[in-house]
Amino acid sequence: MTAAREVDEPTRSDIPPVEVDGVSVRFGAITALSDVSFTVAPGTIHAVIGPNGAGKSTMFNVLSGVYQAAEGQVRFGDARLDRMRPYQIAGIGVARAFQNIALSGTQSVAENLMLGRHHLTKAGFIAAGLRLPRATREGKRHGERVAEIAEFLELGDKLQTPVGVLSYGDQKRVEVARALCTEPRLLLLDEPVAGMNAEETTRMAEAIREIRSALGISIVLVEHDMGMVMSLADRVTVLDFGRRIADGTPAEVQSDPEVIRAYLGSGDEINPSDAAAGHPSETPGTRP
Amino acid sequence: MSEATAPAARGATHTARHAATARHRSLLRPLLLAAVLVVLLLAPLYVEEFWLRTGFAVFGAIVGAIGLNLLVGTTGQLSLAHAFFLAVGAISYVYVSGESGGLGTTTLGGLGWPPLVGMVVGVLLAGLAGLVFSPIAARLRGIYLGVASLGLVFIGQHVLNTWTSVTGGFNGRSAPDFSLFGFTFANDNPLLFIAGVPFREAERLWYLGLVLALAAYLFARNLLRSRPGRALQTLRDSEVAASVMGVDVQRYKGRVFLVSSMYAGLSGVLYALSIGSVAPESFGLEVSIQYLAMIVLGGLGSVGGAAFGALFVSALPLVFQRYADALPLVSSPGQGGLNAGEVARYLYGAAVVLVIMFEPAGLAGLAGRFRRRGRDPGGGRATRSSSASTDPSTSSVPSDRPAQGSTT
Numbered sequence: 254m255t256a257a258r259e260v261d262e263p264t265r266s267d268i269p270p271v272e273v274d275g276v277s278v279r280f281g282a283i284t285a286l287s288d289v290s291f292t293v294a295p296g297t298i299h300a301v302i303g304p305n306g307a308g309k310s311t312m313f314n315v316l317s318g319v320y321q322a323a324e325g326q327v328r329f330g331d332a333r334l335d336r337m338r339p340y341q342i343a344g345i346g347v348a349r350a351f352q353n354i355a356l357s358g359t360q361s362v363a364e365n366l367m368l369g370r371h372h373l374t375k376a377g378f379i380a381a382g383l384r385l386p387r388a389t390r391e392g393k394r395h396g397e398r399v400a401e402i403a404e405f406l407e408l409g410d411k412l413q414t415p416v417g418v419l420s421y422g423d424q425k426r427v428e429v430a431r432a433l434c435t436e437p438r439l440l441l442l443d444e445p446v447a448g449m450n451a452e453e454t455t456r457m458a459e460a461i462r463e464i465r466s467a468l469g470i471s472i473v474l475v476e477h478d479m480g481m482v483m484s485l486a487d488r489v490t491v492l493d494f495g496r497r498i499a500d501g502t503p504a505e506v507q508s509d510p511e512v513i514r515a516y517l518g519s520g521d522e523i524n525p526s527d528a529a530a531g532h533p534s535e536t537p538g539t540r541p
Numbered sequence: 542m543s544e545a546t547a548p549a550a551r552g553a554t555h556t557a558r559h560a561a562t563a564r565h566r567s568l569l570r571p572l573l574l575a576a577v578l579v580v581l582l583l584a585p586l587y588v589e590e591f592w593l594r595t596g597f598a599v600f601g602a603i604v605g606a607i608g609l610n611l612l613v614g615t616t617g618q619l620s621l622a623h624a625f626f627l628a629v630g631a632i633s634y635v636y637v638s639g640e641s642g643g644l645g646t647t648t649l650g651g652l653g654w655p656p657l658v659g660m661v662v663g664v665l666l667a668g669l670a671g672l673v674f675s676p677i678a679a680r681l682r683g684i685y686l687g688v689a690s691l692g693l694v695f696i697g698q699h700v701l702n703t704w705t706s707v708t709g710g711f712n713g714r715s716a717p718d719f720s721l722f723g724f725t726f727a728n729d730n731p732l733l734f735i736a737g738v739p740f741r742e743a744e745r746l747w748y749l750g751l752v753l754a755l756a757a758y759l760f761a762r763n764l765l766r767s768r769p770g771r772a773l774q775t776l777r778d779s780e781v782a783a784s785v786m787g788v789d790v791q792r793y794k795g796r797v798f799l800v801s802s803m804y805a806g807l808s809g810v811l812y813a814l815s816i817g818s819v820a821p822e823s824f825g826l827e828v829s830i831q832y833l834a835m836i837v838l839g840g841l842g843s844v845g846g847a848a849f850g851a852l853f854v855s856a857l858p859l860v861f862q863r864y865a866d867a868l869p870l871v872s873s874p875g876q877g878g879l880n881a882g883e884v885a886r887y888l889y890g891a892a893v894v895l896v897i898m899f900e901p902a903g904l905a906g907l908a909g910r911f912r913r914r915g916r917d918p919g920g921g922r923a924t925r926s927s928s929a930s931t932d933p934s935t936s937s938v939p940s941d942r943p944a945q946g947s948t949t
Contacts, residue, residue, distance in 0.1 A: 317785050318784075318785075319784070319785065338784070338789075339781075340786075340787050340790070343784075343786055349785050351782060355778070355781065355782035358778070359774075359842075367768070367771055368775050368788075369786060369787075371768060371787040372786075375768075376768040376769070377768075378764060378796060378800060381767035381768055381769050382760040382764040383760065384767075388767060388768070391768075435786065
């Protein structure tokens with residue numbers, strides 16, 4: 254991925270927009286998402302933000318097929334994501350990095366990343382068990398690509414390390430790398446810098462920017478770190494209590510009174526710019 | 542001398558092989574492996590019949606344990622039905638390759654086909670039984686599958702006891718000798734001497750078992766190191782993560798159940814050959830539990846560990862029986878006191894408890910710890926203490942196991 258740093262590729266033609274259209278999700282009597290709509294333009298970084306319990310993760314689970322929408326549609330080009338199973342969604346190029354790391358701790362970084370190649374490879378039980386030449390060749394070829402991607406996320410020297418012994422920040426990078434290994438057209442990043450220190454956060458933000466410019470793919474981002482969202486996102490959708498309360502450019506969203514109220518509560522006279530000052534605004538106590 | 546080292550050497554093969562998965566490979570390991578293999582190959586020349594027969598039983602158990610470990614250890618799906626699939630394999634073999642004929646008042650059916658065909662049919666029918674059950678296996682997770690699979694054992698017991706013409710009923714029926722393209726695995730036909738040592742049934746079966754166990758081992762190890770294996774291990778750790786990464790979770794759960802039952806089928810055929818007969822009591826729930834004990838002892842998810850666990854659990858009662866006179870508390874069959882089987886069960890029962898409490902990764906984990914320490918003194922220890930929850934050797938335990946949470 255050396256091309257990464259050279260040119261800002263124009264948006265790829267094979268990347269359709271993501272259209273979330275009137276999506277509602279219910280768990281029994283609880284409505285987690287209610288009539289949420291937004292569009293992710295091809296090749297953009299689109300952030301979904303909101304206070305805790307706003308429905309951001311539910312939205313992600315709908316996008317990746319883990320939850321079924323009770324109403325509404327999610328379209329990715331011709332594909333209806335709301336009607337597909339998670340592994341099928343992965344198969345059409347939608348990848349997701351999990352917020353709470355969902356890697357196999359006992360396996361090496363390389364093995365975890367190779368899982369990302371699952372839908373791109375074919376070796377079945379028999380071919381793998383008997384080590385048929387085609388399975389070995391396939392593994393080798395994809396192993397090379399995996400090494401490239403690891404290099405890109407500065408994990409090149411940790412390929413053989415079991416994931417369980419890596420630092421938290423590195424594990425988060427492995428999450429992102431694994432998602433990239435699926436060669437996605439749409440990348441879903443669930444709080445990629447949650448729990449990271451300032452330096453790790455900067456590195457991750459830089460990596461996300463590079464991913465976009467190198468691959469030209471769309472990225473949907475759920476994030477609490479407002480500083481990061483505001484500097485990184487092309488467009489922001491704000492959720493609160495399962496409803497969309499704002500949608501626009503970072504600047505627009507930042508000055509939206511609804512958003513300020515959702516984040517800081519009503520009644521208090523607090524300078525709106527605080528919301529974007531880079532503090533994770535949801536630590537206990539900041540919300541009255 | 543070589544008598545006593547044979548089982549130990551066998552165990553060493555598997556630990557050493559498992560060690561090959563370690564990050565740093567030294568030249569020592571392949572040499573050690575080759576040496577152990579040579580020992581196993583030469584054993585029949587020096588070792589007496591009892592140990593060869595025990596060895597064959599162990600090889601059969603190794604096949605079964607590796608199969609169960611793929612399902613339980615690697616994929617995190619609990620199954621108590623292993624005894625059922627062993628029975629399917631064993632009964633299929635004796636029926637397909639056995640001769641029909643009368644035994645007292647009962648008439649036994651049998652196809653009289655070549656034993657190799659019987660063995661293949663045994664594996665395939667066990668696989669078919671697994672396939673029939675796999676829609677259920679694919680939809681249940683962990684302990685729930687364990688409970689559902691329990692039913693199969695009882696169905697199996699009922700069928701074994703009542704379908705007399707095939708199974709021989711309560712008394713069971715004898716298993717035909719194995720043969721391969723005219724070469725029988727029996728005492729004669731042809732008479733065979735190698736280096737002056739008569740190669741009779743025990744010697745011949747030893748090699749059969751060695752080859753099949755080795756094949757079963759290599760197949761499983763290859764599987765785990767490649768695409769399907771990674772998918773299975775990920776779905777054990779997180780089904781959601783696996784499916785989002787493109788793994789068809791239900792399909793893989795079904796597949797691994799199928800593979801596991803085929804391993805059990807082969808193990809069942811070897812069991813029938815080892816005992817020389819099959820009877821319902823050989824395939825009860827207790828057998829399923831024994832297999833679970835093997836893989837817990839050996840280390841869940843580790844192929845070599847499963848083999849080691851199988852060695853321990855299946856050889857112990859036989860060894861105790863043989864040395865009943867010499868051992869305290871153990872009595873010969875027919876006398877009062879504890880018999881060898883009971884003593885062995887107490888022993889591995891205690892071992893299971895100890896393993897769960899102190900080394901949830903089993904014997905494989907223990908071996909790994911020694912390897913790490915050998916490589917850089919103190920290094921392994923440092924990793925352990927610095928990240929107890931993420932240590933690779935302990936986090937291989939599926940979430941359904943109570944092991945860590947209940948003891949720490």
